[in-house]
Amino acid sequence: MDAFYASVEQRDNPELRNRPLAVGGSRQRGVVAAASYEARQFGVRSAMASSIALRKCPDLVFVKPRFDVYKAVSNQIRAIFSRYTDLIEPLSLDEAYLDVTDDLPANSSATQIAQLIKEQIKQETLLTASAGVSYNKFLAKLASDYRKPDGLYVIKPQQGPGFVEGLTVGQFHGIGRVTAEKMNQLGIYTGLDLRGQTEAFLTRHFGKVGHHYYCIARAIDHRPVTPNRIRKSVGSENTFADDLTEQAHLIDQLIPLVESVWSYCERTAVRGRTLTLKVKYADFEQITRSRTTLGLLSSKTTLTQIALDLLATLFPLPKGVRLLGVSLSNLQSGERPENGQLTLDL
Structure with missing residues (x-):
């Protein structure tokens, strides 16, 4: 879909049509969830801080997201797919x-x-x-x-191999900014450059995903279309109006995030083995702390305790915290009893 959230808002409110529009929060710590094409002409993009978006486009209109509406429209579209x-x-x-x-x-x-x-x-x-x-x-x-x-x-x-070789690596789906910069440092700027590397070279520098890069540089991708695939992770995060420095205040913010993640687990009967705490400091430095169990985490109490333990490792804080997030990964369907010894991966 084209600028989906923003297009739904412009469809439902004629006054927003042909205007630069951002779906998201307009407050100082807000983030753009989606931008209309009118806004994109000014350089406004999703995941951009709202304050930066407003500097790029002073006439930008912010609209609060309506995820229930977006989901309903998404179901309409999926019904069209299922006809074919x-x-x-x-x-x-x-x-x-x-x-x-x-x-x-x-x-x-x-x-x-x-x-x-x-x-x-x-x-x-x-x-x-x-x-x-x-x-x-x-x-x-x-x-x-x-x-x-x-x-x-x-x-x-x-046409596949020729199409790929003319792209910059930053245009490859699945290659983000950091990976693209690392490739550039290795002299890899285009699909043709990437194709010129051996699989051993790419694996040495990028790990297991190096095999994937080797294949897509040759327009090879054997992944099947997989209906009803399980999510890789589920998470919740919050950006604070003011930077937090007190442990008690951070705990107060952490508990609802864990409850949000556990609510998804309860609704879907999905459980996971890795809990990750995400922290963004006042200067935008971002760190994560994770703990993985041998068995599936099967209670909110356990999730909460691990999250609190991970938070405790951050103190004393080097600086204020502007964002806190919790995510659960290594997901599987169905409940299984917890077992095994905990391992810590920092």
């Missing part, structure tokens, strides 16, 4: 992979299906979507971003 295939892998409320290999109607193509889906989304939700069509997930994702907004782009098998 059961192999749907949602990535978020506004994005999904579809595999139509075995579900194409007679005399049709994946490109035609993508066009039909785009048209039905626009007709039924009054919103626009962009689609990428290709022979694997990596290329389809790249193609979906290539002609936004309201785009449709196809990468055929014979």
